[in-house]
Amino acid sequence: MEILESAKFAKLADDYLDVEELRELRLVLAMNPEAGVVVPASGGCRKLRWRGRGRGKRGGYRVIYFYRSRPEQIWLLTMYAKNETENISAAILKRWKQEIES
Incomplete structure (x- = not known):
């Protein structure tokens, strides 16, 4: 399983997660690429x-990603703290996905 990061995700992950937390996130997604809810x-x-x-699951972060089964890849697109952003529009997410596929 290849896990790739957008530039936006990489910058935000540096702000929000330490090395161990990022490693754990990548491992969880590699083990269960369909863990997140489809937007x-x-x-x-x-x-x-x-x-x-120290925030717990409800007060934590939202990680937006795209799982492509062929080739088997996970694209980490962005992340945000729940208290900073409620949702990202589906249209924006769809555009990001199309950029990955091109």
């Missing part, structure tokens, strides 16, 4: 709740 009308992008440092 309706996004073209298959998924949203995963991820606990933050």
Whole structure:
């Protein structure tokens, strides 16, 4: 399983996660690439709740990613703290997914 990061995700992950937390996130997704809920009308992008440092699952982060089964890849697109952003529109997610596939 290849796990790739968008530039946006890499920058945000540096702000939000330490090395061990990022490693754990990547491992969880590699073991269960369909762990996140599919965002309706996004073209298959998924949203995963991820606990933050001392924040718990509900107060943690949302990781947006796209799982492509052939070739087997996970694209980590972005992440955000729940208290900073409620949702990202499906249209934006769909556009990001299309950029990956081109």
